[in-house]
Amino acid sequence: MRALPLLCLVAIEPALAHEQQGQAAGFFSGLAHPVSGLDHVLAMVAVGLWGAQLGAPAIWVLPVAFPLVMAFGGFLGLLGVPLPGVEPGIAASAILLGAMVATEARPPLGRAALLVALFAVFHGHTHGTELPAGHSGLFYSVGFVAATGGLHAAGIALGLAHRWRRGQIAIRAAGAAIGTAGVYFLWRALT
Amino acid sequence: MRPGALPLAVLAAAWSGLWPAAAQAHLVNTGIGPVYDGIAHLFVSFEDLLPVVALALLSGLNGPAAGRRSIFTLPIAWLLGGLAGAQFPGAPLPVGPAALSLLILGVLVAADRRLAPNVVAALALALGRAHGWHSGVATAAAGLQTAGLMGTAAAAFGLTVLLAASVVGLTRPWTRIAVRVGGSWIAASGLLLFGWTLSGRT
Numbered sequence: 001m002r003a004l005p006l007l008c009l010v011a012i013e014p015a016l017a018h019e020q021q022g023q024a025a026g027f028f029s030g031l032a033h034p035v036s037g038l039d040h041v042l043a044m045v046a047v048g049l050w051g052a053q054l055g056a057p058a059i060w061v062l063p064v065a066f067p068l069v070m071a072f073g074g075f076l077g078l079l080g081v082p083l084p085g086v087e088p089g090i091a092a093s094a095i096l097l098g099a100m101v102a103t104e105a106r107p108p109l110g111r112a113a114l115l116v117a118l119f120a121v122f123h124g125h126t127h128g129t130e131l132p133a134g135h136s137g138l139f140y141s142v143g144f145v146a147a148t149g150g151l152h153a154a155g156i157a158l159g160l161a162h163r164w165r166r167g168q169i170a171i172r173a174a175g176a177a178i179g180t181a182g183v184y185f186l187w188r189a190l191t
Numbered sequence: 192m193r194p195g196a197l198p199l200a201v202l203a204a205a206w207s208g209l210w211p212a213a214a215q216a217h218l219v220n221t222g223i224g225p226v227y228d229g230i231a232h233l234f235v236s237f238e239d240l241l242p243v244v245a246l247a248l249l250s251g252l253n254g255p256a257a258g259r260r261s262i263f264t265l266p267i268a269w270l271l272g273g274l275a276g277a278q279f280p281g282a283p284l285p286v287g288p289a290a291l292s293l294l295i296l297g298v299l300v301a302a303d304r305r306l307a308p309n310v311v312a313a314l315a316l317a318l319g320r321a322h323g324w325h326s327g328v329a330t331a332a333a334g335l336q337t338a339g340l341m342g343t344a345a346a347a348f349g350l351t352v353l354l355a356a357s358v359v360g361l362t363r364p365w366t367r368i369a370v371r372v373g374g375s376w377i378a379a380s381g382l383l384l385f386g387w388t389l390s391g392r393t
Binding site: 060063064065067068070071072074075077078079080137138139140141142144145146149 | 238241289375378379382383386387389
């Protein structure tokens with residue numbers, strides 16, 4: 001067994017170039033993009049927290065619907081379709097989603113999904129279109145979607161504390177903090 | 192045929208035969224023969240691999256009958272499409288078939304609507320035809336010929352069998368939801384990739 005690493009070194013062959021380029025870089029830049037902006041991170045976590053508060057079926061409808069609608073926003077951005085007020089829209093998403101979590105609002109599922117979908121378009125439009133030169137579009141897209149889904153999952157995981165009384169208070173406090181941060185983002189976007 | 196099956200079948204047919212563009216070969220040299228090169232080709236070509244994963248998930252969600260049809264239809268269509276692609280490497284090829292495959296199959300997985308086994312088989316046929324053609328062009332360009340193509344089709348068969356069987360066996364509700372979330376992610380990636388393709392930036 002000890003000879004195995006040596007065997008691997010002996011078996012080294014020249015690298016053979018092929019046409020695929022920028023896969024790893026594309027994936028990691030896509031993965032890093034959603035977590036590089038606090039406004040996006042807080043809104044995604046808020047979606048997960050709200051889903052956990054609402055329980056089934058919202059807990060899975062929101063994470064299924066959000067990536068699709070967000071990708072639609074990115075698709076519009078890639079086609080050059082302008083979307084007015086993107087940055088204020090993202091800030092507003094943090095405010096409203098934070099408020100929903102803070103007040104533990106329970107609208108009908110359709111309205112909750114519509115609200116989340118509306119903001120998903122803004123997030124997709126601004127974040128889904130920034131492919132660095134030389135990176136793979138497919139891998140960037142996969143990384144971007146996976147990171148966004150991971151943030152939802154993190155929010156849902158935190159939201160599982162909702163089953164305890166203190167957990168409910170902590171989640172509502174987190175929602176208030178997200179909403180407050182959203183006010184700051186809005187102020188920054190408008191000045 | 193169930194309501195809604197005809198539009199899906201028409202979509203599958205259109206998907207397999209339209210949209211011209213150039214092929215991009217993803218060549219792999221494992222050093223252990225063309226069959227293994229063909230197998231490796233699938234696993235390094237994400238634009239082929241992800242749609243196969245999506246089809247396997249869809250087949251599994253639609254039960255054993257759909258799974259049985261798709262696991263045989265896909266590799267046969269892949270092989271036949273590949274042979275045709277290898278014969279006519281200069282023929283027009285679909286633009287962004289990967290994006291379209293990811294989008295269509297991902298949405299169907301996310302929606303988790305029950306489809307007739309024949310419709311799933313038609314989707315497998317369309318996927319195999321479209322992506323097999325690309326594989327055929329790529330493997331012919333690499334000089335792998337039929338053996339390499341058989342390796343790719345065999346890899347698609349093995350992957351579909353394993354994944355579809357795993358999904359068919361899922362009984363707890365949350366596991367099925369996890370598969371649907373996976374479908375949503377695949378569809379979202381496909382939609383973004385479609386945007387990249389149309390904007391000419393990928």
